[in-house]
Amino acid sequence: MRLLTLPRLWWTQIRYALTREMAFRANFFAWVMVELSWFVLQLAFVGVVxxxxxxxxxxxxxxxxxxVATNQLIQQIFTAFLMPGLTKLPELVRTGKLDFVLLKPVPPQFLVSTAELEIGPLAxxxxxxxxxxxxxxxxxxxxxxxxxAAYLLLLVTGLLxxxxxxxFLVSLTFWIIQAESVLLGYYSIFQVARLPREAARGWFRIVFTLVLPLLLVANIPATTLIRGIDPGPMSLFLLTSLTAAFLASLFFRRGLLRYQSASS
Amino acid sequence: MISTLRSLPTVFSIGLQRQLAYRWNYLLRALFSAMPLLVSWIFWQSAFRDRGTIGDYTLPGLLTYYAILLIVEAVSSPADDDFQISREIREGMLNPILLRPLPYGLYRFFLFLAGRCAYLTAAIVPVVLCFFLLSRAIPLEWENLDPWRGLPALLGSALLQFSLTLCLSLTSFWFLDISALVFLVYSFEFLAGGHVFPLDLLPATVFAVVRLLPFAYEYWFPTAALCGTLSHPAWVAGLCLQFGWALAFLVLAHLIWRAGLRKYTAAGG
Structure with a gap:
């Protein structure tokens, strides 16, 4: 497969999803309001504290x-481009529609991840x-x-x-058929990213810095803007996020081996 | 009337069996629900550094609030009842239910009760385990708990949340997709309901306004009643407002249901 094929395919998927989204404009504005109200909620929490x-x-x-705004920025970009497709995986597995994805001559992880788009979160x-x-x-x-420039690079790293x-969470669907609760798990675990890194100590800080670098996702980009570039934490963040993405990809492939087609 | 009452245990049993089929789902939910408590502990521990109190709360008092909130949520929050009702209306699954001599609201209420019982059954072990582990690391104040005041407030919260959910989901007679509306109300419930922070940490004037809204009686009021931080007059006034709001939403749901049925078209055989 040529190097440019996947970005071109993604661009096609984005255009298709955009057309579909624009067919329901009221829904688009409703979701902008929903996401905005959740952001206001976070800012209100900061205000109260x-x-x-x-x-x-x-x-x-x-x-x-x-x-908090940096965390929201990363989360909304993720919600726009990658989250909608990933959250459909449990349904694809349960209904056997993953068959159609597997039949296409494109890596299934790419197709599953990029199949959907929501433009509301971009606003x-x-x-x-x-x-x-x-x-x-x-x-x-x-x-x-x-x-x-470093901030923008770190935003992409946060997306990873x-x-x-x-x-990782949606891949659990290959073992647990009704895995819709994983979305709740994602939102619960990601609350860690809103914490100031200095607040965490002990095993919590080690796990969420080195194993799953949630404590770095918003902290490192925000610190870069506020205090300037610090190559040490930036390198650590790049390394841990790439490792986490690689391991999650392996887990997805391991799950795919368990998938039993629903077709007769 | 008697046949209606006789059918309710069966509705409850069906709901329980349907919900327990997804016990892994509930187990995961219960495990994940401990995460916000952990995050709150870490955040507030830093906020409390070099100070004994924030508002009227000590650190153990505030963490006990979040821990009790987990129980309140487990007992009183509908799981996906809103989307189930919406699906029943949208996909015409309402037809067989309409033929039964059973009020729809009562039918849904017993399914809601079954859902809560199923959740508690599946969640009790992980929640107790989480509480046990957390209480060894996090200082919690259990000695001030007031179950006698907390229990009626907890039941009121369940009734209020059910009636609000019913109102929202019955709008499916008019709207194709109610998820945006549901999530918008969720955000109000989280902010003005005391889910993110105890409402008495708000500036006094804002708190006075928020106390009049129904959301405060979904989470903050039952949690504060269970924690034993409410005076007797505040508890009585809160209960009146809580059950008043619940009754108002039930009446509203009845009106929406009647208007919606006039619009509803049953198709298919």
Whole structure:
């Protein structure tokens, strides 16, 4: 398969999904409102906490807003491009429709991951980016071009961690037929990403830094914007996220071996 | 009337069997539900560093609130009743139910009860285990628990959540997809219901407004009643508002149901 085939195929899938999404415009605006209300909820939490304290784990109110907004930005991009396809996997397995994916001459993991698109979250990603900029403005920080470039790279790295976790969770469907609860698991576990890294200690910090680097997902990009580039944590983040994505991919392939077609 | 009452245990039993078929699902849900408590512990531990109290809460008091909230959620929150009802209306599965001499609301209420019982059956071992492990690491305040005030508030919360869910899902008579509406209300429930933080941490004026809304009586009120942090007058006033809201939503659901049935078209044989 040629190198450019997969990006071209993804672009085709995006255009198709975009057309489908635009057929239900009211639904699009409804989902923008839904996601926005969840973001407001997170900001309200920050507001309530900092109504009582000046700093949490060394992060002041505006720094925390940059952290929460960065986390939201990554999550919304993931929700737009990769999450909708992945969350359909349990249904594909249960109904046997995965057969149609396996028959195509494209890696099944790629097809499953990119089959769907939601554009509503992209609007919210824009709002999150705006809130992060406002947080930086309140802090009086103008990040350098190098910091912004590193931030963008780290956003992609954060997406890899989201992808690894959800791919692992939905792959459980090959063992547990009714695996819809995995989505709840994904949202529950990902609450860790909103924590300031300095707040975590002991085994919790080790597990969520080295095994599943959730504590780095929003922390490292936000810190890069606020305090500048620090190559050590950045390299650690790149390494752990790539490892997590690779292991999740292996787990998916292991699960595929268990798949029994539903066709007669 | 008597035949209706006689059929209810059967509805409950069917609901229980249907729900227990997905016990692995419930087990996973129960395990994952401990995660927010862990995250809250880590976050608030940092926030409490160098200070004894935040608002009226000590760290153990606040963590006990989150732990009790897990129990309240397990007992009173509908699982996917909203989407089940929506599917029944949208896909015409309502037809056989309409032919039965059983009020739809009562039928759904017993299925809701069965769902909660199934969840508690599947979740009790992992939840107790999580609580045991967490209580060894996290300081919790169990000595102030007030089950006598908490229990009526817990039942009121279940009734309120069921009636609100019924209202939302019955809008499926008009809308093709209610998931956006459901998730929008979820976010209000989380924010104004005391799911993310105890509502009494809000600034006083905001708290006074939020206390009048139904969402406060879904999570915050039963949790605070169980934690024993409510005065007697506040508990009595809260119960009145809670059951008042539940009754209002039940009446509203009845009106929506009657209007929806006029629009509903049964097709197929």
């Amino acid at each position: 900092y109504h009582h304290v000046e700093s949490v784990a060394g992060w002041n109110r505006n720094q925390m807003i940059v952290l 919210n990603a824009g709002i999150a980016a705006l809130v992060a900029c406002m947080g930086l403005h309140s802090l009086g920080i103008v990040p350098s071009m190098a910091s912004v 961690v989201h992808y690894a976790l959800l791919l």
